[in-house]
Amino acid sequence: MKVSKNEITALLKQVFEGLKFRCGEYESAADMIVWAEMCGLSGLLALRHSLPYLTEQSPPPLRSIHESETKAVLDANNGSSLNCADVVMNLAYTKALAQECCSVTVLNCHNRKLFIKTIADCGNRGMSCLAYWRDAIDPVALHVVITAADSDGMPCYSTYRLSEQSFLEDSQRQSLFVECSTKPVTPDDHIGSLIADGDNPATNVLPAALQNNYHASLMQGLSIEEDLWTQLQALAQIVLVESSEQSRMGAGA
Amino acid sequence: MTSYPLRDPSEVMQLERLGALHQFRLSFMRSLIRRLMHEQWEIEPSTFQLDDSGYGTVVYRVKATNHVFSFVLFSNYLSDEDRNDRVIASQWDLTMALCIGDLDEQQVEQLRANVPKQEAGRVDANTIVLSRANRSSRNFEYVVNELAAGRQPCSDILKNVGYLYRTTAVYGSGKFGMADWGKIRSEYPDFARPFAAEMFTCYMLRHFSVEQAEHLAKVRSPKTAVSMNTDVRRYIGIGNATGLGMAPYLIRHPQLISQWITVRETAIARVLSEGQVTAEHLQTLGILANKARQHYLETTVPDESQTQRNHTLVDELAAMQHWLEQHTQITGWDKLTAHAKQHWHMETQELIHSLLMELYPDLVDELEDSMCAEECPDTTPQMPLEDLKQLIEARYAWALDVDFEEPDAQYLFWYRSEEKMEPRIGERFSEEGADREMPLLTIARSVRQCYDLLCKDLRQHPNDDVVHFLMREPEMKGIIARVQTMGQECYGDIQANLADRETLPIRLLRCKLSFFGVSKFDPKSKFWVRNTMFQGAPLLTQIGEPFFDDWIFPLAPEQTQ
Numbered sequence: 001m002k003v004s005k006n007e008i009t010a011l012l013k014q015v016f017e018g019l020k021f022r023c024g025e026y027e028s029a030a031d032m033i034v035w036a037e038m039c040g041l042s043g044l045l046a047l048r049h050s051l052p053y054l055t056e057q058s059p060p061p062l063r064s065i066h067e068s069e070t071k072a073v074l075d076a077n078n079g080s081s082l083n084c085a086d087v088v089m090n091l092a093y094t095k096a097l098a099q100e101c102c103s104v105t106v107l108n109c110h111n112r113k114l115f116i117k118t119i120a121d122c123g124n125r126g127m128s129c130l131a132y133w134r135d136a137i138d139p140v141a142l143h144v145v146i147t148a149a150d151s152d153g154m155p156c157y158s159t160y161r162l163s164e165q166s167f168l169e170d171s172q173r174q175s176l177f178v179e180c181s182t183k184p185v186t187p188d189d190h191i192g193s194l195i196a197d198g199d200n201p202a203t204n205v206l207p208a209a210l211q212n213n214y215h216a217s218l219m220q221g222l223s224i225e226e227d228l229w230t231q232l233q234a235l236a237q238i239v240l241v242e243s244s245e246q247s248r249m250g251a252g253a
Numbered sequence: 254m255t256s257y258p259l260r261d262p263s264e265v266m267q268l269e270r271l272g273a274l275h276q277f278r279l280s281f282m283r284s285l286i287r288r289l290m291h292e293q294w295e296i297e298p299s300t301f302q303l304d305d306s307g308y309g310t311v312v313y314r315v316k317a318t319n320h321v322f323s324f325v326l327f328s329n330y331l332s333d334e335d336r337n338d339r340v341i342a343s344q345w346d347l348t349m350a351l352c353i354g355d356l357d358e359q360q361v362e363q364l365r366a367n368v369p370k371q372e373a374g375r376v377d378a379n380t381i382v383l384s385r386a387n388r389s390s391r392n393f394e395y396v397v398n399e400l401a402a403g404r405q406p407c408s409d410i411l412k413n414v415g416y417l418y419r420t421t422a423v424y425g426s427g428k429f430g431m432a433d434w435g436k437i438r439s440e441y442p443d444f445a446r447p448f449a450a451e452m453f454t455c456y457m458l459r460h461f462s463v464e465q466a467e468h469l470a471k472v473r474s475p476k477t478a479v480s481m482n483t484d485v486r487r488y489i490g491i492g493n494a495t496g497l498g499m500a501p502y503l504i505r506h507p508q509l510i511s512q513w514i515t516v517r518e519t520a521i522a523r524v525l526s527e528g529q530v531t532a533e534h535l536q537t538l539g540i541l542a543n544k545a546r547q548h549y550l551e552t553t554v555p556d557e558s559q560t561q562r563n564h565t566l567v568d569e570l571a572a573m574q575h576w577l578e579q580h581t582q583i584t585g586w587d588k589l590t591a592h593a594k595q596h597w598h599m600e601t602q603e604l605i606h607s608l609l610m611e612l613y614p615d616l617v618d619e620l621e622d623s624m625c626a627e628e629c630p631d632t633t634p635q636m637p638l639e640d641l642k643q644l645i646e647a648r649y650a651w652a653l654d655v656d657f658e659e660p661d662a663q664y665l666f667w668y669r670s671e672e673k674m675e676p677r678i679g680e681r682f683s684e685e686g687a688d689r690e691m692p693l694l695t696i697a698r699s700v701r702q703c704y705d706l707l708c709k710d711l712r713q714h715p716n717d718d719v720v721h722f723l724m725r726e727p728e729m730k731g732i733i734a735r736v737q738t739m740g741q742e743c744y745g746d747i748q749a750n751l752a753d754r755e756t757l758p759i760r761l762l763r764c765k766l767s768f769f770g771v772s773k774f775d776p777k778s779k780f781w782v783r784n785t786m787f788q789g790a791p792l793l794t795q796i797g798e799p800f801f802d803d804w805i806f807p808l809a810p811e812q813t814q
Contacts, residue, residue: 002377005435006427023692024731061727090634090720097635218436221378240671241686247670251497251677251780
């Protein structure tokens with residue numbers, strides 16, 4: 001079925017509010033999913049996969065493991081990027097603003113693909129940004145996102161195949177690396193050692209393609225599977241209050 | 254917008270003053286009518302299939318300047334006992350949709366299967382607005398019978414209820430699968446102003462309501478039936494019932510509301526700074542004031558408080574005219590507005606602003622394209638905490654002034670009911686549901702909590718920034734984004750504690766409705782209000798005729814037969 005951007009965003013906000021996301025977090029989480037879906041980056045599929053893990057408990061806050069002027073290592077405590085991506089990117093942005101360049105590593109973080117919107121937002125703020133992470137299921141896949149400063153909010157998203165010998169250490173399984181800079185960033189500095197020289201990306205989605213997808217979704221609506229829509233509507237009921245004669249008085253009836 | 258000395262937010266954003274605003278030149282109905290009159294939109298019925306009871310399907314083809322649209326109505330039988338203006342109703346006399354382009358038979362069938370269901374139906378991104386309306390039980394039959402008998406409806410009756418239909422919800426912006434506002438704004442310039450498509454839907458409903466009444470009159474008495482006179486027809490508006498559902502909108506779209514207020518205040522400031530006072534202006538103001546007085550004299554509503562407010566307006570407008578007679582040599586209107594602020598009620602002060610804006614279309618009207626806002630609340634993570642503290646103290650002093658230790662300051666909570674997600678207000682200490690209070694609706698309390706945490710945190714981290722504070726206090730993310738975003742806006746947040754026991758939500762409704770451009774506020778409780786839309790507006794049939802943008806404060810037509 002087709003839904004509009006506005007109604008799926010409103011529904012997701014309500015769902016996340018019911019799932020005890022914090023104020024400010026549930027709006028960002030809804031925006032991250034809807035933006036990814038509109039850009040053709042399977043935001044709703046990521047949501048479907050994450051729903052079983054989202055409970056009615058406030059998600060764990062980020063924990064700082066190490067921090068210097070130009071570096072930070074944070075532990076997401078096995079939480080979702082839906083809860084922490086904003087703060088991670090805000091930290092990276094703040095440090096880069098002060099020091100021209102910084103890197104942040106996030107450990108134990110799920111749904112990392114949904115980080116892409118916040119990385120794109122960094123470009124809107126006039127900052128260049130690169131992020132990459134190893135795929136947890138397919139260990140020889142590396143996801144790379146690059147946003148140029150003032151890039152109209154659309155990044156370049158690529159995946160690379162790593163050599164079969166590249167083992168995925170436990171510490172890498174759910175981690176994500178971000179570099180933020182006032183100067184252009186290039187993938188070679190960071191992932192050149194991970195991929196063979198001259199390797200072309202296995203997939204490469206350019207900003208124009210993301211923009212086209214976004215525009216088409218805005219014009220025609222977003223497709224969502226009916227069972228997911230029904231599931232989300234049921235979850236959204238959590239925030240509603242039962243009706244009674246007394247409550248009807250509170251509506252002026 | 255050129256910068257002019259604007260009134261201070263502490264004055265303008267008080268809820269009491271926002272609840273005293275009146276329609277004005279830049280209200281959305283006024284802008285819409287100017288646009289379709291100046292651009293001479295062509296609007297004709299392409300389908301008019303009503304049976305002898307007035308039931309059936311009608312489609313109007315709307316050729317606007319840039320695109321063609323279709324306005325579709327479905328008229329169905331509704332028993333008197335099922336007629337209900339509340340959002341929880343499930344059947345209506347009329348349901349309607351505004352769609353993009355011409356519609357083929359299949360599309361109309363698809364709409365017929367869904368539009369009458371309203372919230373329970375689904376439409377597609379080709380639909381811009383979905384709405385419904387119920388007949389005025391008092392007026393509709395009366396008007397049809399009078400026309401059938403060859404008479405015009407009596408003005409005195411129309412003064413009490415100046416419409417045949419009352420719309421109970423007008424949905425847009427992507428609800429139920431409709432086109433998103435982003436699509437309309439970027440691709441359909443004819444409706445690329447806030448609520449333009451929604452207002453147009455009500456305008457078309459008004460036109461249909463008279464056509465249907467005339468159709469029924471002719472069916473009932475083909476030999477004696479007459480059409481409605483133009484004066485009477487213009488006096489027929491569309492009724493509207495607006496409830497709490499509109500209130501959270503104002504809190505959740507603070508940048509948009511701040512923009513609307515900024516535009517209105519800019520228009521006022523332009524008039525006060527640049528408006529030359531000539532004898533002609535004084536004369537026009539006198540005519541307008543007389544018209545406004547008469548309008549309020551003709552406005553009869555059951556609510557005693559509103560009646561008193563209308564009487565006050567009538568009296569103080571007379572006082573204004575008297576004052577002007579004694580001050581014919583004034584060179585600027587600031588003397589009048591200063592006198593009004595000192596001596597007259599807020600309702601009158603704001604009505605005078607509306608009147609003054611009418612005198613200077615050249616200074617005011619170009620602002621109508623500035624009503625949109627990019628709504629992107631954002632955190633400024635690098636802001637030093639001390640700066641954030643100062644920002645709160647400077648822009649949210651009104652919130653810090655509330656003593657939340659007082660039970661009355663937290664007496665109310667806003668929530669969504671399981672009945673169609675209708676927003677409702679409960680009493681915190683005696684009703685269930687406070688655990689599901691709508692977040693961030695009570696800005697004042699959230700600001701207070703944030704400020705207290707911030708002051709405590711600053712003692713330990715005096716040189717820290719916002720992002721590190723947020724890592725320690727993630728619960729504050731929403732309110733900090735709000736404060737930092739609205740701190741940059743000219744007018745910022747509405748300055749009211751909406752959890753206070755004495756809060757009058759109807760003031761929020763009145764504020765928004767004034768921007769829509771409605772008249773004849775008829776409060777039914779502190780939670781909902783009836784009003785009239787498009788009363789006095791030019792008719793579809795008058796498009797192409799000379800247009801005088803003077804339909805503010807409509808007056809009842811003289812009785813003729």
